[in-house]
Amino acid sequence: MLGLLFDALGMVSFLIPGIGEFSDIIWAPMAGWLMTRLYKGRAGQAAGVITFVEEMLPGLDVIPTFTLMWLYTYVLKGSKAEKFIDAK
Numbered sequence: 001m002l003g004l005l006f007d008a009l010g011m012v013s014f015l016i017p018g019i020g021e022f023s024d025i026i027w028a029p030m031a032g033w034l035m036t037r038l039y040k041g042r043a044g045q046a047a048g049v050i051t052f053v054e055e056m057l058p059g060l061d062v063i064p065t066f067t068l069m070w071l072y073t074y075v076l077k078g079s080k081a082e083k084f085i086d087a088k
Contacts, residue, residue: 003066
């Protein structure tokens with residue numbers, strides 16, 4: 001749920017034309033930091049950098065990085081772990 005909320009906050013800049021992109025200057029470092037807090041380890045650090053860059057570049061706010069990281073962590077990585085457990 002937090003990932004969806006943070007993705008929605010990142011897209012708010014589209015609501016205010018012109019001024020919205022300047023809000024990304026504040027949101028980008030916060031989003032990167034939040035990503036590293038939500039997801040530990042190297043994956044969280046890489047996702048934090050990707051989130052920061054995505055939020056800083058104009059027009060890329062439509063990419064739901066928090067949701068994509070959740071899918072990676074709990075669906076893609078999670079399915080590999082289940083296959084490993086089933087194999088034993």
